[in-house]
Amino acid sequence: MEENDWRLWDDSDCFRNEKFYFRKYKKSSERWDHEHCNFCWARISEYDDELNEGYCTVKDELWVCPQCFNDFKEKFNWEVVDDINLDKKIVMIHLKGVSKKY
Numbered sequence: 001m002e003e004n005d006w007r008l009w010d011d012s013d014c015f016r017n018e019k020f021y022f023r024k025y026k027k028s029s030e031r032w033d034h035e036h037c038n039f040c041w042a043r044i045s046e047y048d049d050e051l052n053e054g055y056c057t058v059k060d061e062l063w064v065c066p067q068c069f070n071d072f073k074e075k076f077n078w079e080v081v082d083d084i085n086l087d088k089k090i091v092m093i094h095l096k097g098v099s100k101k102y
């Protein structure tokens with residue numbers, strides 16, 4: 001990866017220290033059936049000839065394709081979280097005072 005990689009833009013630094021989770025693309029409506037990688041602009045969709053999964057920022061659901069994620073994760077100090085709901089679940093259980101068996 002080079003400092004002047006064509007995929008980087010002036011404000012790409014806003015992605016620094018982001019947390020991501022890996023997910024399959026699921027279209028959110030009939031009118032909007034794809035997303036774009038925020039770095040290389042590759043299409044991420046449910047179609048066979050396009051990317052079907054990628055990394056999503058936990059905060060804003062911005063997509064980054066696996067290739068760019070691997071290329072830039074060290075530069076921007078990215079972190080992958082396994083389950084974004086995990087923290088919430090733990091808090092809920094704690095609040096309710098419920099010890100749940102799974």
Ligand SMILES: [Zn+2]
Binds near residue numbers: 037040042064066068
């Ligand atoms: Zn990309």
